[in-house]
Amino acid sequence: SAVISQKPSRDICQRGTSLTIQCQVDSQVTMMFWYRQQPGQSLTLIATANQGSEATYESGFVIDKFPISRPNLTFSTLTVSNMSPEDSSIYLCSVAGQGLSPSNGYTFGSGTRLTVV
Amino acid sequence: LAKTTQPISMDSYEGQEVNITCSHNNIATNDYITWYQQFPSQGPRFIIQGYKTKVTNEVASLFIPADRKSSTLSLPRVSLSDTAVYYCLVGDVAGGFKTIFGAGTRLFVKA
DSSP states (O other): OOOEEEEOSEEEEOTTOOEEEEEEESSOEEEEEEEEEOTTSOEEEEEEEETTSOOEEOTTOOTTTSOEEEEETTEEEEEEOSOOGGGOEEEEEEEEETTOOTTTOOEEOOOEEEEEO | OOOOBOOSEEEEETTOOEEEEEEOTTOOTTOEEEEEEEOTTSOOEEEEEESSEEEEOSSOEEEEOTTOSEEEEEESSOOGGGOEEEEEEEEOGGGTOOOOOOOOEEEEEEO
């Protein structure tokens, strides 16, 4: 399965600023997903990022707040813009592998723990 | 996407077998059933996936009845390190489905 490197692992940011989270995969993947996980909660899908096209956002998430880049098949970034304390959360990226088979599942990064003060 | 329902939490003791059942009444013909495990401060980790009947790997077994409206993850002889949140997901893997997580089941393994 793919190996994901996600950076930064954690950060403390001032409200009103922006943070860009990077997700690097060791193999080419077609689809990448960005999630948010608030403390004690399940994961919520933010958007799906495909290379060469605009990201597709889930209800409640907009591009102005969470712009996503997908410049190639191994890399993506998620920016959390104009942050407020409500954005404090863990952000994770996930990939579906090229040539995905039913036995592989999806791989997740270790997450970025964001605290907004 | 089929909605899933799982128990919120379960308790067990070391050495016991743990069975976590997930309901997915609206599962579609092309949907697979996938289970993930998540430890604190880590991303979810794939455990097992199946379509029907029984699937077994080195970590767990997955039992799926003929109507596929539910599935049971079986963890044999759990240890303290199996304390985690377990998520059941349903979707068409071949179509590259987006993984939508339910609330998951918090398993507490006691000594």
